[in-house]
Amino acid sequence: MSKSRDTRKKQGQPVNGWSGQASAADTTNGTTQTASSKPPRTTLGGPNGTPGPGPNEGGEVDFRKTGVNGENFDTFGCKVFRTNPDTPDWRRADVYFERKMFGSHDIRMPDPKKTKVRFWGFEDKINDSGEQVPSPMIRVVEDQIVHVELDSSKGSHTIHHHAIEPTTMNDGVGHVSMEITGSYIYQWQPRQAGTYFYHCHKNTVLHFEMGMFGLLVVDPRTNEEHFARTGRRLAYDPGGSGPIPEYDAEQAWVFDDVDPVWHEIPDRFDADAGLCGEDVGLNNFNPRFFMINGEPRKPRKNASSPNVPIKKASIVAWEGDKILIRALNASYSVVKMVLPLEVQLISVDGRPLNQPWNSWVTYKPFEPIYISTANRYDLLIDLTSPANQNARGTLTADFEFQHWIKRTIHNAGDLVYEGTASTTIEIV
Amino acid sequence: MRRRDFLKYSGGGVALTAIGLPWGRAFAACSVMGSGATVEFDLRIGPTTITMIDGERFPALAFNDRVPGPVIRVKQGRTVVLRVYNDTPELHSLEITGIAGKWDIDPHSYAEASFEAKTCGSYIYHSRVDNSPLYRLLGLHGALIIYPDYDELRCDNKLITPYDLDSLGADSAIGKIFAALGTTERFQSGNGCDGKWHPVEDPGQEYTLTEYSNQEKIWVLAQVDPKFNALIQSDGSVPGKPSAAEVVAGWLPRYFTINGRSGFDLSHAPDIVPSNYIGEPTLMRIMNVGLSHHANHIHGNHWLELTCSDLINSSGESIFDEEGHVTTSDTRPVDSGRVIPRRNVFEVDTLPMWPMQRKDVLLPFEIPPDIPYIRNDDGTVTPVQFNDMVRRGNNLELSGATLKSKYEPFPLRFVMHCHVEMSTTAAGGNYPQGMVTHWQINGGLGQREQDANRRRRTASL
Secondary structure (H helix, E strand, C coil): CCCCHHHCCCCCCCCCCCCCCCCCCCCCCHHHHCCCCCCCCCCCCCCCCEECCCCCCCCCEEHHHCHHHCCCHHHHCCCCCECCCCCCCCCCCCEEEEEEEEEEEEEECCCCCCCEEEEEEEECCCCCCCCCCCEEEEEEECCCCEEEEEECCCCCECCEEECCCCCHHHCCCHHHCCEECCEEEEEECCCCCEEEEEECCCCHHHHCCCCCEEEEEEECCCHHHHHHHHCCEECCCCCCCCCCCEECEEEEEEEEEECCCHHHHHHHCCCCCCCCCCCCCCCCCCCCEEEECCEECCCCCCCCCCCCCCHHHCEEECCCCEEEEEEEECCCCEEEEECCCCEEEEEECCEECCCCCCCCEEECCCCEEEECCCCEEEEEEECCCCCCCCCCEEEEEEEEEECCCCCCECCCCCCCCCCEEEEEEEEC | CCCCCCCCCCCCCCCCCCCCCCCCCCCCCCCECCCCCEEEEEEEEEEEEEECCCCCEEEEEEECCECCCCCEEEECCCEEEEEEEECCCCCEEEEECCEEEEEEECCCEEEEEEEECCCCEEEEEEECCCCCCHHHHCCCEEEEEEECCCCCCCCCCCCCCCCCHHHHCCCCHHHHHHHHCCCCCCCCCCCCCCCCCCCCCCCCCCEECCCCECCEEEEEEEEECHHHHCCCCCCCCCCCCCCHHHHHHHCCCCEEEECCECCHHHHCCCCCCCEECCCCCEEEEEEECCCCCEEEEECCCCEEEEEEEEEECCCCCECECCCCCECCCCCCCCEEEEEEECCCCCEECEEEECCCCEEEEEECCCCCCCCCCEECCCCCEECHHHHHHHHHCCECCCCCCCCEECCCCECEEEEEEECCHHHHCECCECCCCCCEEEEEECCCCCHHHHHHHHHHHHHHC
């Protein structure tokens, strides 16, 4: 049984949800948004896959050609198995995605030199996403069987859906399974709503830095029912011991730091740089550009001027709203977040803080919150709380990117290359 | 990459010849000199050589000729005497994170560090002179474990934990987790002791030299920057010692290790790799003795973060309070203090490990939740695919396994790596020969015995 990729047609509309447009106005909530001249709230848009079953029926796998059968010194690192097997334990998908590797997307940075930096990523060919940084979000609903097809025609790559916990073959780590040179369909079924991400797990140190990652959100299975009843969406299913984790406005903060020297490594060497013994300096990371949601920080004019807020990270919410921020540290820095409002941490790494052994954490306004690489913090801002109820207008959230050893702000004091950033939270 | 050498992990200290030792005796991993209320261990500080994954060899300093030093485990309430011999021409000073005391050891002399093992948890012992991390970074570090009196605990006791439940309380977050093991849909139970956590020790001992067990692993995270190792002379001295500030400013590690090894050497090491069946939760005691901030990411299951330690800055202030709120403006740790049992246990896939942080986490060995399942009408889940895998019993590590199949075999192997990915490299490249290892699920609940029988049958053919 082989893949019938050629019969693929662009199918249908986003499933199970609200608008599939990122950052579009939330137009489905008639009760609270009609007759209002207010600007639309920030939203990330709904589940955005294509209804299943997708173009493959699985088949037999020769595990001798994979790391599943064990590895030796060579296949662990330098000569990892490369094969494009069918997916074992095949099931019909409820929703599927395609991600095609791109490798020559240049971004002009906003420094005086207009430094051109090469990025890699995953393109959503089904929905013609174009070459975005970060790569387009994957958003699904609990209990859906999900297929994500990697089209890896340029070199070998993988997709690891970070914190999604499927079988080894579907986990996207080359040396215990395989790297993909053509295509493979990753199969998984998310059991727990929350914030995740996906990234290439080949030569991860480099491919992650080159931009091969995107946000992954799992919505709770009761989301639509709850929305119909209350007009609010859920970060995860209520229950357990915590309050109801509902929100009106939603934004992601995906932090990234960019060392332009590293982004030239594939050109100076190749995509496999360093894998087989060469010293290509991958222990020495010195970022000079700092991005949130793919938008680089702009230089400050002078030492006393504040950062120019990053638009793609800004939030618009209405008085009385609850705001959900999905923070992902996709940088190699320790990121310090200082929010101007009282914030509650309601979920960490895709696991809700509503178990018998945990609970929400409340941070006071301007209290620093540190987030380490690859962690996700779901932060809820309740504008009706006593600490927040008088907040109005446009507030600023500030960020620092701190060195992974020295813990100093990168290039501190340098107006152009300083590891700081800000964005706005506007309450109307 | 060509490997020039393969350093097989010896598991214990390499016995030294008596030559060069002023006391005329060889040191094993640990010499036990007594028992009862006071337990004594011998440690020796001296020069050694470490071998990296690419075959490079560097001078280092070591306790008992190994990096990290031997694991010392003592029962809560005992008086511990560490007799530390300094076989170098420089002053050393023993400290143990979270335990009061600082014991200077003059060159070619010895000192006795005596303290009471009060609070259960994981500690780092190390040598620190002039508040510099240098000796620690050059190899002088090891793990010390204080464990509760397990004497009266049996596997049918619902609250066997690695901590002192009398002071924590059964209603504590940690108490609730260990009570839940083996009793819920998520933390499955089988027969008898299945589903529960089991301590390393045989009841009744005052101490043990056991470094690991099926359900307990110690990971000492470290880094090597060879330009600092190159300062070490053959007698163990470090002439022209850089200051603490110079060490921090110049630290650019090229190797990233767990228990002294990295990459492929970690991938099958029994002290490193949790290799169990569903319902056999594993306690992992993780400590960062280096200067890099790590973010250790585990695939396949989330960790439950049971304890952390009080991180301390250069002014001696706590950086966080017990709830995780920042309490000072200088958040750069140089030391850690008391064990903090978490009242709010996060379930994380990525464990922030700041320098000197010590965290105990539980790897639950639950069925990886996102393998296709069926959601039942009552909201519970039937893990149909995993159950099918158990029923087929196809295990590639047992002979007779099917190598071509429509169905995925056991073991399920998942990686653990630091997500500050510079740490996954060795010598500037060579991904993933850095801080990367595995853990593996060999089968379903209770399948251990079944597989053991298969092994026996195969062996007898």
